[in-house]
Amino acid sequence: MTYNPIKTERRGHVLEVTLDRPKANAIDLATSRIMGEVFTDFRDDPELRVAIITGGGEKFFCPGWDLKAAADGDEVDGDYGKGGFGGLQELRGLNKPVIAAVNGICCGGGLELALSADIILAADHASFALPEINSGTVADAASIKLPKRIPYHIAMEMLFTGRWIDAEEAARWGMINQIHSGADLMAKAREMADLLASGPPLVYAAIKEVVREAEDMKFQDAMNKITKSQFETVETLYRSEDQLEGAKAFAEKRDPVWKGK
Incomplete structure (x- = not known):
């Protein structure tokens, strides 16, 4: 039986997508392609109205690109599949609400994935960063998105320094919508999803x-x-x-x- 790093569950009109790839939920090319298929199916299924994306476990939402996979031969600019990296960032015609339930560390491409959602809820222990600067690479999607989402100077500081911010600071700058305890995060995400699923x-x-x-x-x-x-x-x-x-x-x-x- 082939291991699938993406777990999905349908709850009425809501699709829950869990990135479950121990130890850190990093995304390699194969995982990105699976995510692209999942979100394409979500987009095209008339019975599904809202999606929740979260990470498995309690420590990591997603740290982004799998550097170990890259060291083993995965190309950084390889075929990420439908929707680009993580299946959401470049998926055309995705006109349904997506909620990110950030359950832990959210950095690099993981933060870019969260920014691709429409609403971001975070656990009180979640943390955020764009550490690409420390490895001599560019957080390309974040460089486009983040200065439009939060104050320019804060976005540029994160991009230039790679510094970490906690959930409280992320909420203060408007990067995320709400903070909840880790135990309550998914219940609150489901509550939000059910509210949206009941709408037009x-x-x-x-x-x-x-x-x-x-x-x-x-x-x-x-x-x-x-x-x-x-x-x-x-x-x-x-x-x-x-x-x-x-x-x-x-x-x-x-x-x-x-x-x-």
């Missing part, structure tokens, strides 16, 4: 596409693209049964029943 999936899809596409656009250009019906997910929403259901539920003073169509 077509609206989430529209939000994610607009946010993603408008990131490098001027405000008015993005608004013009919406009014000219150039966002596919927005147009799908406005032609959907769910759009009508939302209006009916409001008028009838009841909770809407979202079908995602």
